[in-house]
Amino acid sequence: xSFDLPITPPDRVTGLVxxxxxxxxxxxxxxxxxxxGAQISxxxxxxxxxxxxxxxxxxxxxxxxxxPGLSVARRIEVLEACRQVILDNVDELARLECAATGLVLKExxxxxxxxxxxxxxxxxxxxSQAAGQSYTQTxxxxxxxxxxxxxxxxxxxxxxxxxxxxxxxxAAALSFGxxxxxxxxxxxxxxxxxxxxLLQEVLPEGVLNIVNGRGQVTGAALVAHPGVxxxxxxGGTDTGRSIMSAxxxxxxxxxxxLGGKSANIIFASADYxxxxxxxxxxxxxxxxxxxxxxxxxxxxxxxxxxxxxxxRERAAKVRVGDPLADDTEVGPLASEAHMNRVLGFADKxxxxxGRVLVGGTRxxxxxxxxxxxxxxxxATSNADRCAQNEIFGPFATFxxxxxxxxxxxxxxxTAFGLVSYVWSDHMPTVMATTPRLRSGVVWVNTPMxxxxxxxxxxxxxxxxxxxxxxxCEAFYTEEKTTTIPTTPPVLxxxxx
Numbered sequence: 249x250s251f252d253l254p255i256t257p258p259d260r261v262t263g264l265v266x267x268x269x270x271x272x273x274x275x276x277x278x279x280x281x282x283x284x285g286a287q288i289s290x291x292x293x294x295x296x297x298x299x300x301x302x303x304x305x306x307x308x309x310x311x312x313x314x315x316p317g318l319s320v321a322r323r324i325e326v327l328e329a330c331r332q333v334i335l336d337n338v339d340e341l342a343r344l345e346c347a348a349t350g351l352v353l354k355e356x357x358x359x360x361x362x363x364x365x366x367x368x369x370x371x372x373x374x375x376s377q378a379a380g381q382s383y384t385q386t387x388x389x390x391x392x393x394x395x396x397x398x399x400x401x402x403x404x405x406x407x408x409x410x411x412x413x414x415x416x417x418x419a420a421a422l423s424f425g426x427x428x429x430x431x432x433x434x435x436x437x438x439x440x441x442x443x444x445x446l447l448q449e450v451l452p453e454g455v456l457n458i459v460n461g462r463g464q465v466t467g468a469a470l471v472a473h474p475g476v477x478x479x480x481x482x483g484g485t486d487t488g489r490s491i492m493s494a495x496x497x498x499x500x501x502x503x504x505x506l507g508g509k510s511a512n513i514i515f516a517s518a519d520y521x522x523x524x525x526x527x528x529x530x531x532x533x534x535x536x537x538x539x540x541x542x543x544x545x546x547x548x549x550x551x552x553x554x555x556x557x558x559x560r561e562r563a564a565k566v567r568v569g570d571p572l573a574d575d576t577e578v579g580p581l582a583s584e585a586h587m588n589r590v591l592g593f594a595d596k597x598x599x600x601x602g603r604v605l606v607g608g609t610r611x612x613x614x615x616x617x618x619x620x621x622x623x624x625x626x627a628t629s630n631a632d633r634c635a636q637n638e639i640f641g642p643f644a645t646f647x648x649x650x651x652x653x654x655x656x657x658x659x660x661x662t663a664f665g666l667v668s669y670v671w672s673d674h675m676p677t678v679m680a681t682t683p684r685l686r687s688g689v690v691w692v693n694t695p696m697x698x699x700x701x702x703x704x705x706x707x708x709x710x711x712x713x714x715x716x717x718x719x720c721e722a723f724y725t726e727e728k729t730t731t732i733p734t735t736p737p738v739l740x741x742x743x744x
Contacts, residue, residue: 250615251283251570254353255343261291261437263298263459266305267448271298274461277434282350282580283571285616291437293461299429299469302457306400306427307475309454316397316425324372327423329450331368334361334415337446345411345439350580350618351535352571364415364443370700371423374717388735395725397425398501399477402470404463404491406483407433407582408537408640410440417480418447418456420720429476430458431467433483435583463487471495478502478723482539485638485664485709492712503713503723505539505705507638508666511659512542513649513681516550518671519693524555526695527644528562530669532622533696535579536642537586539710540667540689540696544635545624545646546658552648556626559644560606563622566642568611578642580618587618590641593634597625597645600632605646630658638664652680660686665707667691688714 261279263270274293281288294302310316318326334341341364342356351360381393401421405414410432421428432440437460444458459466467487471479471494479502481491488504495502512530514523530542547555571579581587587610594608607623624644627635634645649655659668668685670692672678682690688706691697698704703714713723 251617252572253281253284253288254346254572255340257289257344257347257438259289261289261441261460263292263294263302263457264441264444264448265302265457265459266309266454270294270459271301273298274465277461279348279435279437280583281347282582283617285584285618288347289438291434291460293434294459294466295461296469299459299466299473302429302459303400303470303473303475305454305457306429309452310397310399310427315422315427315452315455318425320375320378323423323425324376326450327368327372327419330419330447331365331372333446333450334365334368334443341411341439341443344442345436346571348436348438349407349410349582350571351409352576352579354574355534360409360412363412367415367419367700370717371419371720374721375423378721388733388737389731390734391729391731394728394730395424395721396728398724398726399426400475401426401428401724402473402476402479403428403430404467404470404479404481404483405430405432405440407436409534410436411443413482414440415443416715417482420715421480421724422451422455424721424724426478426724427455428457429470430456431470432458432460434460434462467491468494472497474498476500480723481505488711501723503705503715504711505715506666506709506711507664508539508541508706508710509544509636509638509662509664510540510542510667510669510687511544511546511662511685512669513546513655513659513671514548514551514555515655515670515672515674515677516548517674517677519673520551520555522693523671524558524562526669526671526693527559528566530695531644532563532566532578532642535581536622537582537640539638539640542667542669542695543639543644544630544659545644546649546655547646548655549648549650556605556624556646560624563606563624563644566622568619568621569614578622581620581641582618584618586641587620590639590643591620593637593639593643594623594625597627597632597634600634601628602626602632602634607642630661636662652677656681656684660684663708664710666710667706669695
């Protein structure tokens with residue numbers, strides 16, 4: 249079986265620096281459509297020289313302006329124009345995103361692109377309400393604190409939701425007056441390349457630039473560049489370690505939103521049907537490829553067997569197929585290598601003594617695309633590899649527990665700490681559980697609600713720093729303290 253391509257993409261994708269194609273200089277790389285496995289475009293990799301040109305353009309736009317010096321009112325107008333650009337091009341951007349990621353088109357239109365536009369609206373509103381500080385407690389002096397943009401931001405976006413997640417970084421960096429160089433994943437460059445081209449039409453020259461290529465080439469040159477003043481990365485934990493190590497050499501502040509192996513804790517006191525719906529949504533939405541997925545499903549023993557069976561029945565009926573079809577619930581995984589990695593964990597589960605409840609196989613009937621059956625396994629313990637490793641696919645691992653103490657112990661027994669889920673209609677159970685979970689975000693009786701005003705990030709190896717309103721303000725600005733005497737101070741007269 250072969251599916252239609254969502255859109256005819258450009259034959260070649262290049263970076264964009266100050267409105268012009270980047271210098272390239274690296275190898276040509278294929279871009280594949282996950283729905284068929286066919287090559288649909290070619291990406292020109294940017295080498296160190298091309299990255300240097302992009303950083304220099306962003307530096308010139310920052311040092312010479314006018315962007316950092318614009319009034320807040322004027323900057324808000326530009327951010328709103330960026331938002332409108334996305335809304336005016338939702339279908340094209342969604343189709344380009346679908347072509348590179350295999351994500352379901354209707355979800356891209358309804359959620360990802362709306363979120364991308366909303367990111368610009370959110371930060372436009374945030375900076376309109378930003379307040380400074382002043383201190384007059386010391387007699388004879390007035391001291392006030394202002395925030396100024398840091399400089400050139402290196403923004404590195406992941407492949408699982410490129411536009412939605414990259415625009416969070418772009419909108420935040422630009423709203424506070426910084427300029428930026430964006431590096432998307434080399435697997436999924438299509439929609440972001442088009443979006444940056446559109447945004448460059450409403451932004452001053454050099455404010456937003458894009459370079460493309462592999463992490464070890466383009467990304468390494470970007471994070472090590474002495475002209476970069478701050479780095480924001482979303483992606484895998486191992487890559488995050490490498491980036492922070494390189495950033496440390498130049499003392500460059502960095503935020504890292506990294507991996508997760510989130511516990512989805514379902515108590516017997518939960519609303520059963522809502523918890524079941526939430527567990528399915530928490531692991532199978534976005535084709536299962538999200539760091540905040542509820543991938544370890546912990547179920548209290550009195551309801552464990554029935555809940556697992558109901559989940560298995562529903563998972564077996566999940567509609568896998570053409571990402572262009574409105575009734576598709578799960579599309580292909582993003583790449584062949586990633587598909588094989590995810591499927592490999594079904595074998596690892598068996599080797600560890602676990603049992604594959606459903607899925608764990610490729611959908612051979614769907615042609616050469618990277619489709620797999622939604623998968624759930626019953627682990628022997630939380631020490632099993634499928635319970636400890638981030639699989640990053642439509643792959644759930646079930647574990648039973650008895651009571652709050654064991655639930656918390658299992659949930660926290662992981663190297664990660666991004667998100668935890670708690671399902672219970674018994675408030676004492678909720679209140680006994682949530683404060684003890686070692687994760688940056690806890691969602692109670694709801695899957696995946698993102699409050700942009702609140703900080704988002706993880707404990708342990710799930711990241712460093714946070715994204716969100718005040719968190720982004722703290723990261724993308726420098727504080728400056730200015731003190732002025734209200735009456736002339738008495739000065740010591742050295743040498744008089």
